[in-house]
Amino acid sequence: MNGITHGGIGLATIAVLLFIMFTAISFGAKDLTLGTVWSAVFQYDPTLTSHQIIHELRLPRVIGAAVIGAGFAVAGALMQGITRNPLADSGILGVNAGAAMMVALSFAFFPNLPYSALMFVSFIGAVASTAFIFLLGASTPGGLTPLRLTLAGAVVAAMLHSLSSGIAIYYDLNQDLAFWYAGGVSGVKWPQLKLLVPVIALAILGAMMISRSVSLIALGEDVSVSLGVQTKRTRLIGIALAVILAGVGVSAAGSIGFVGLVIPHIVRKIVGVDYRFIIPLSGLLGAILLVLADLGARMVHPPKELAISLMVAMVGVPFFLYLARKERRAL
Secondary structure, eight states: OOHHHHHHHHHHHHHHHHHHHHHHHHOSSSOOOHHHHHHHHHSOOTTOHHHHHIIIIIHHHHHHHHHHHHHHHHHHHHHHHHHTOTTOOTTTTTHHHHHHHHHHHHHHHOTTOOHHHHHHHHHHHHHHHHHHHHHHHHTSTTOOOHHHHHHHHHHHHHHHHHHHHHHHHHTTOHHHHHHHHHOOOTTOOHHHHHHHHHHHHHHHHHHHHTHHHHHHHHHOHHHHHHTTOOHHHHHHHHHHHHHHHHHHHHHHHOOOOSHHHHHHHHHHHHHOSOHHHHHHHHHHHHHHHHHHHHHHHHHSSTTSOOOHHHHHHHHHHHHHHHHHHHHHHHO
């Protein structure tokens, strides 16, 4: 595929994303027409109840789902490219568990922590768990391999989830933490978006800036070094960006897995192995997936809502099992 074709795919995906977002805003406890949504977005009238519903509740929720989905997908693409591990994902590698662990500690000891501070401690948890996973995987004989990284991530994630559950039981936080374990974007409002959008947008921009080097690393260590890529520096930057994307996403929407696992694989089937195209298209498809997951969670059994993580897992779990079986055959 040439650049023009890739550009066409990108524009078509953006158009689909915008249509799905407008559709998602239209459905809820009170169904609204696309015309009403359009006027509420571009000609907001605060005296109209329908406009207030859209502007104050549905619009920030749908934008939040799109931004967070893009962040999770790009984080997964970065991790898969840098580690050359097709099973890499912020959830599978324990990043989400580290962020959720810090959220549990915050609820236990600092229950009135403001949202911006909660995002920060969630990010610290994601960084700490990621560093521990890489150290654990690299400390074994033979160094860090994709399989060891996955196993180390699974072990650390299980440990952190157990600790989080213990804290929740001891401090009676089960109801408070239910949202973080189930995942959801119903709590995302304009103040949260003012923090989420610039952080995730800058991190995705940074990922696009190192995308060429990630493409070369994905081809193999010898190839990337022979072509002058500073592999250690690129890996460090890439993992840092992935942790930012995943940590911020978890702080806002809870522990939502599989977005970063599934989307990059789909994108590689569409545009090939060049991360200059994989990263931006992963962001767009990740946004589409999470907006659809949120819409499905709201519409399956209204007025009650299902967890977004359940909707995503319905796609992610079978896909993960397929990939795991494929990788086992390749060993």
